[in-house]
Amino acid sequence: MYLEQLSLTDFRSYEQVDLSLSPGITVLVGSNGLGKTNLVEAVGYLSTLGSHRASTDVPLLRFGTDRAMIRARIVRGEAQVTLEVEINAGRANRARINRANPVRARDILGICRSVLFAPEDLALVKGDPGNRRRFLDDLLVTLLPRHAGTRADYDRVLKQRNALLKSARAQHFSRAGVSEGHLATLDVWDQHLAAAAAALLAARLDLVARLQPHLAAAYEQLTDGTKLLRAIYRPTMAADGAPGDGADDGGGPGAAADLAGLPVGDLAQAYLRALGESRRRELERGMTLVGPHRDELDLLLGSAPARGYASHGESWSVALALRLASYEILREDDPIAANEPILILDDVFAELDAKRRTKLAAMVSGAEQVLVTAAVAADIPAELSGAQIQVIPGGVVTGGDQAAAEG
Template identity: 50%
Template sequence: MHLTHLEVSDFRSYPGAEVDLEPGVSVLLGRNGQGKTNLVEAAGYVATLSSHRVAQDAPLVRFGAQGSAIVRASVVRDGRESLVELEIVPGRANKARLNRSPVARQRDVLGTLRTVLFAPEDLALVKGDPGERRRLLDDLLVARQPRWSAVRADYDKTVRQRGALLKQAGHLWRAPTRRSGGPRLSPGETLEEARAGALTTLAVYDDQLAQIGGALLYARLRLLRDLRPYLAQAYRTLSDSETSAEATYRSSLEEGTPVSAAIAAGEVPSQEDLTAAILASIEQVRGQEQERGVCLVGPHRDDVLLTLGELPAKGYASHGESWSLALSLRLAGFHLLRHDLGTDPVLVLDDVFAELDSGRRERLAGLVADCEQVLVTAAVPEDVPEQLLGPGGRVFDVSLGSVTARVPEAVDQAAAQP
């Protein structure tokens, strides 16, 4: 799988730009702030329908543009070319076309392009909040099988609706205060009747959260089981050490049960057992949920514990070790998708080499040398290993929103620079 053409209009800093790409290594060179990352962000958006830099779409539309941004990508897989066109409209539903035909849902284009993108923000995979690690798993799930995008959306919707109900009905269980007084009831309704009605409605959402959450949790556990050997190998190679890198799932399920013990041991219980365990855990924390007005159990409360040797990476790993571990997580995802799909996703390395010492640079270059397509961004040629800038590599100069391909002679000169 590889990109042959990427075009943006009113995307980030670009009024308009086009790049013709080929298999192999393509390097985007330019000083900071010139728009290199914006281009690879556009490619990642086509693959995931989200940005790795911001949670909302509004910053993706160029300041001063008339309302929307356009991204077009031509993708070749197994000799067949597909065209994905996205119109990003903040505050409204985005529009998508596949091979020039509108699709019913934007997510119908998922799977046309698959990317694995490593960027400086990925240090948060090791040092950041659990949400960063949950997103890593869920994005890999969707890259593996696009149908998980709908499951994620359904689960998030259920959590929001259930949380809103818990907040709305919270006054039914909280003790009255001088300021709030007693609970607000409908005319003729008793407190017992109001509580019973709220519990009946809540039970419906309990079941939905457990059913969808059980499916999502089952998929995450299988994914992590398959990812572990690739993670261990990538870290050993990249760090050139025998230190083991491990990833263990930490669920929000009630502790001390056979299901939670199996998860902690790296096993994958059945989906039915996971669904039942979520329901049982909800019952255990029901009083806390009613008091606090939030959903306390489910995949949205889970985490992944990353360890190096015997110690957790967060709080103990050095800066270099954290970088290597975060990069190894992305490389593990790349190799898992390569195995599952029978083709390489597009690998994107955004400003990675500047953060690595010379040994890790060379080892990383060796790890990605056989990838079908690699997109690299860098501020100066010296940041990119010579074997990636050498024969077969393409270099683009990025400056103030313009992208210019270097002639082969200039590429050879850049690779020959000390």
């Protein structure tokens, strides 16, 4: 799979920009602040309907506008697909496939598969658990688009249940106390939350199991191989439904292994038991304390957690390994060469020493399409020499255009 054409209208810094691309390696070069990352961010958005730099869509709209457009032509073997995504301020986004009638934006998920590594990915190692949960869920959606609905269902139910708990907490501190009506309604929302949580947890546990061998292999190739990188999912409950108290006190390292063997229906029952045991604390705090929204993905280098113990160089390698493992999972899921995901390396090489640059270049040079951004072309290893596009204020200049202009 490769991106042949990208067109942006009122996206980030661009009023209008059109970019033609080819299979193989393309390097986008330009000074910082000119919009290199904006271009690859748009490609990533087509894969996940989210930005790796912003938690909402509003910053993606060029300042002073209320709509942005991303148009792309994707080539998969002999087939071509044209995608359009309209990002709107204050209303639902829309999409088109091959210029047909508008559809829900999430209906395009799975058509353009990409894996993007950026400096922000250091937060996967050094940041709070929410960054790692989002990493898992974004990969889930790219791998199996139906999980966009799984995640949306869970978020919706969680929001409703938290609102009820907050209201019940206010009553708890009044003279009246928590009403029977609140408790009965909470029982209903417990059922909904347990079902949604079980579906999301089962998907995450399966994904982490698939991720592990690729993660260890990628880290070994990037480094001297003296430390093993492992990912351990830590849920907020044990298999018997015993609750923890958030990501810092979950079911323990062994809980995920026990839970992984359970059917979704059994997971839902375990959640119901955990919610029942946590109800008093939840009413006191006015929030849901059990569920995938509080789980953790522990990253261990040897026997020590990467967060807090890994050096800066090791943290970069761990973050890179997570993305490279994601790429391998997507390749493994669809082994047809024409369906390989697009690999994006945004401003990566400036932060790596010469040895890691060479190792990373060797690992990715065989991908069908690699998009690389750099402020200085000299930062790119020789193994990744390819087409070069110069990013200038408000637009781009391809190699042919630049030669013509100079002539």
